[in-house]
Amino acid sequence: MKIGVPREMKNNENRVALTPAGVLTLKNAGHEVYIETEAGMGSGFTDDQYADAGATIVPTASDAWNKEMVMKVKEPLPEEYDYFYEGLILFTYLHLAAEPELTKAMIDKKVVGIAYETVQLKNGSLPLLTPMSEVAGRMASQIGAQFLEKSKGGKGILLGGVPGVRRGKVTVIGGGVVGTNAAKIAVGLGADVTIVDLNPERLRELDDIFGSKINTMMSNPLNIAETVKESDLLVGAVLIPGAKAPRLVTEEMVQSMTDGSVIVDVAIDQGGIVATSDRITTHDNPTYEKHGVLHYAVANMPGAVPRTSTIALTNVTVPYALQIANKGYGQACRDNQALRKGINTLNGFVTYEAVADAHQLEHSSVDNLLK
Ligand SMILES: NC(=O)C1=CN([C@@H]2O[C@H](COP(=O)(O)OP(=O)(O)OC[C@H]3O[C@@H](n4cnc5c(N)ncnc54)[C@H](O)[C@@H]3O)[C@@H](O)[C@H]2O)C=CC1
Numbered sequence: 428m429k430i431g432v433p434r435e436m437k438n439n440e441n442r443v444a445l446t447p448a449g450v451l452t453l454k455n456a457g458h459e460v461y462i463e464t465e466a467g468m469g470s471g472f473t474d475d476q477y478a479d480a481g482a483t484i485v486p487t488a489s490d491a492w493n494k495e496m497v498m499k500v501k502e503p504l505p506e507e508y509d510y511f512y513e514g515l516i517l518f519t520y521l522h523l524a525a526e527p528e529l530t531k532a533m534i535d536k537k538v539v540g541i542a543y544e545t546v547q548l549k550n551g552s553l554p555l556l557t558p559m560s561e562v563a564g565r566m567a568s569q570i571g572a573q574f575l576e577k578s579k580g581g582k583g584i585l586l587g588g589v590p591g592v593r594r595g596k597v598t599v600i601g602g603g604v605v606g607t608n609a610a611k612i613a614v615g616l617g618a619d620v621t622i623v624d625l626n627p628e629r630l631r632e633l634d635d636i637f638g639s640k641i642n643t644m645m646s647n648p649l650n651i652a653e654t655v656k657e658s659d660l661l662v663g664a665v666l667i668p669g670a671k672a673p674r675l676v677t678e679e680m681v682q683s684m685t686d687g688s689v690i691v692d693v694a695i696d697q698g699g700i701v702a703t704s705d706r707i708t709t710h711d712n713p714t715y716e717k718h719g720v721l722h723y724a725v726a727n728m729p730g731a732v733p734r735t736s737t738i739a740l741t742n743v744t745v746p747y748a749l750q751i752a753n754k755g756y757g758q759a760c761r762d763n764q765a766l767r768k769g770i771n772t773l774n775g776f777v778t779y780e781a782v783a784d785a786h787q788l789e790h791s792s793v794d795n796l797l798k
Pocket residue numbers: 544556557559560563600601602603604605606623624625626629646664665666667672673675692693694695696697725726727728729
């Protein structure tokens with residue numbers, strides 16, 4: 428199969444969909460890989476390293492996009508929609524529930540959209556989302572701590588406090604991969620950490636992992652209102668796979684926070700869990716203020732640490748890309764149910780129910796279309 432890797436276009440998105448090691452793996456299996464020139468530079472991989480691994484370096488984005496399968500990191504931007512064509516296999520993060528225009532473009536052009544974030548194993552875990560959630564979760568507390576500094580617009584609190592001065596309060600809503608990693612760093616900084624989740628089993632596991640270093644809390648509107656009000660830093664880390672994020676933190680709850688508090692809504696890529704997370708921000712201009720509270724809503728947080736993130740991402744995506752390239756997407760998805768769950772659009776239909784629901788579009792089952 429011919430596989431193209433364009434350079435990422437999102438603001439400060441320095442990740443790339445393949446490393447030279449990934450190229451070699453695909454090349455050794457008999458596939459041809461085309462890398463847009465300088466696509467790997469932001470992650471520290473040169474054109475020469477890709478060429479040595481067997482890739483063909485192509486001069487323009489369109490030379491990478493006109494291949495049978497395109498591998499990317501982030502969802503295509505509107506200026507990339509013109510590259511779509513019927514039958515193109517697009518393997519990348521898509522976040523379609525939060526992207527009505529992209530969904531429409533992929534349906535209109537009959538793109539085979541396989542979303543990293545909805546590939547799902549039998550146990551419910553999301554193997555192609557997990558490493559980036561680990562990165563974003565760890566970054567969330569680090570970033571929150573930074574923006575709590577006075578010069579950055581925060582209230583001037585050191586999360587760990589010092590002897591004689593109380594510690595900062597961190598609330599993490601959603602105790603999955605992002606939430607656990609955010610909590611690890613916040614606990615490491617010495618903060619007073621509360622994790623809120625809807626799943627009692629998960630709360631038990633978190634209690635086992637962290638012991639008395641954190642507080643756990645069942646997710647309901649009263650508990651959320653109470654803990655948000657007291658928080659210096661709030662991290663949004665809820666996910667319902669494929670669906671738009673539920674708005675669990677209301678505008679009134681944000682108003683109840685003290686001035687200079689910080690919200691890092693990591694779930695912004697699925698629309699965000701905070702009512703006042705009404706826009707996506709960029710690494711260039713990452714925060715805005717509403718009701719005296721700083722909001723950080725960057726949808727590609729791992730793009731800021733591209734070397735770590737590219738290697739972590741491609742460690743997990745390449746084995747799936749290899750299956751698609753070796754067998755074609757149809758057979759690969761018939762053989763691998765986890766990969767089948769990644770198909771969000773096919774033959775001009777939305778095939779992921781939560782995405783169809785988010786846009787009130789007709790949903791067609793992958794099984795009907797994958798004959
Ligand atoms: N902004 C960015 O750059 C990045 C964003 N993300 C996003 O972060 C979000 C979280 O991802 P993961 O941690 O990997 O998901 P996960 O599936 O590991 O965890 C989600 C957690 O939310 C909990 N949850 C569900 N409904 C809830 C409710 N009503 N109240 C409280 N908890 C609830 C679940 O029980 C689960 O523990 C996703 O939207 C993901 O796409 C991930 C990586 C980077």
